[in-house]
Amino acid sequence: MLTSPLRQLTGLDALFLTQEATDTPMHIGLLMLYRPAKSSRGPVRFKDILDTFRQRVHSAPVFHQAVGKVPLGLDHPFWFEAQQLDIEFHVRHIALPKPGDWRQLCIQVARLQARMLDRTRPLWEAYVIEGLDNINSLPAGSFAIFFKMHHAAVDGASAMAAIHALHDLQPRAAGVEPPPAYRPRPRPGPMSLLGRAYINRLSSPTRWLQAVRDILPIPARLRQGFREHRLQSPHARRSTRFNGPISPHRVVEARFFKLDEVRAIKASAGDVTINDVMVTVVAGALRKYLEAKGELPEFSPMAMIPVSFRSEGEREAGGNLVTAMSLAIHSEIADPLERLQRVHQEARSAKGYTTAIGARTPLDLAQLIPPQIASLAMLRAGTGLMFSSGASAPVNTVITNVAGSRVPLYLGGAELVGCAGFGPIMDSVGLFHAVMSTGDSITIAINACRNMLPDPGFYAECLQLSYDELRDAATESPRRRQ
Secondary structure, three states: OEEOOOOEEOOHHHHHHHOOOOOOOOOEEEEEEEEEEOOOOOOOOHHHHHHHHHHHHOOOHHOOEEEEEOHHHHHOOEEEEOOOOOOOHEEEEEEEEEEEEEEHHHHHHHHHHHHOOOOOOOOOEEEEEEOOOOOOOOOOOOOEEEEEEEOOOOOOHHHHHHHHOOOOOOOOOOOOOOOOOOOOOOOOHHHHHHHHHHHHHHHHHHHHHHHHHHHOOOOHHHHHHHHOOOOOOOOOOOOOOOOOOOOOEEEEEEEEEHHHHHHHHHHHOOOOHHHHHHHHHHHHHHHHHHOOOOOOOOOEEEEEEEEEEOOHHHHOOOOEEEEEEEEEEEOOOOOOOHHHHHHHHHHHHHHHHHHHOOOHHHHHHHHHOOHHHOOHHHHHHHHHHHOOOOOOOOOEEEEEEEHHHHHHHHOOOEEEEEEEEEOOOOOEEEEEEEEEEEEEEEEEEEEEEEOOOOHHHHHHHHHHHHHHHHHHHHHHHHHHOO
16 A cells, blocks of 8 residues: 655745746756666566556655645645556657667757656656667667656655666566555645645744754854865856856757776875866866857856755655755866866865855745745746846856766666766756766766757767866876876
């Protein structure tokens, strides 16, 4: 029997709904590549994949819960269990036309990424994509699954937890387990929801008090950080071609790198992190791309870096438990090793700001936004007025790092061999980078406005060239010290 408690969206979760429009879908995309199964049963069939979803639909709330509004918008929405769960609506089957190459796959994924999810159903879709006949490193019979999950329901960490729940740690014969009975809890009536809204309004003073407690210590923590030289002065914010109003059209791309090589770069560069290395690669790619357009900045572009603050006990929780830090990535620096060290210094300072402000403070402040204002999409309208000209750019791109599985994963016997993530873009932030690790590889994938980045293949080449330069410089650096 499948049941789950009634759960309400947080203020931050609800913002991903109110910020959404037809030209700004707010879902997370995941492209997963699979080798064919090695079993006597033959290749994995679409029916096998459908059976897997039916067996696992209970494994994460995103798969079986839909958004339900409170009457008159008096409170944030709730997650209600779908009364009818149609797996064949959510899981779809398509194929690339010949020759079935990487470029075609990216074009198809970009089109799917640009479409909003149906809010009357659980907020996810999965597209099984066959016909990958001309993609390097993938053997015959390989397939892909492109997954979409709304950002109101999951952040990067909880999205990966849901994906892991669909997979096995060992190859297995598909379709052997009967699915659990789906018996959804009845949806609460309007009066019940209004009663909950009234109780929540009574708790408003407590939320305001918590917000005040969060905010009051911040100035003292910031002053101490500057005294101890852990914090640097904020950088000026300026615009690039990725700041301004976006179109409804998307482009996606991805490059895959060897995780062992990235670890070697990290080891040779001293006290840096893998995230520092990948941010430096992105910064170098931005430098190459903008230089080719005659737009090389003399300033450091700014990136927003989402940071998860999930505790061990919140690993399986849905929704968004993230904050964000603003990071200067120094694309104006030509030398890749010097850029890496500057990125590392900036990251330490940015983490200091996040600590001083408090990771959960933005979540607490989002709870104070009146639902009536959010439901009227006034925040989206205000954001559009502020950033539509690109005159004021809070950040120039987003770079998120999501940890994938360190062990092999299998779907119906087929092995997951690669994963690329695509986050949402919005006005004034028209380029999103997602760094993901899967097994022995690590990926940098982009989702961008097609008007701002009309040549995604060239940008992918810039990512590869930036990585190669950093790897070669890191390899040469120890020799110079000998």
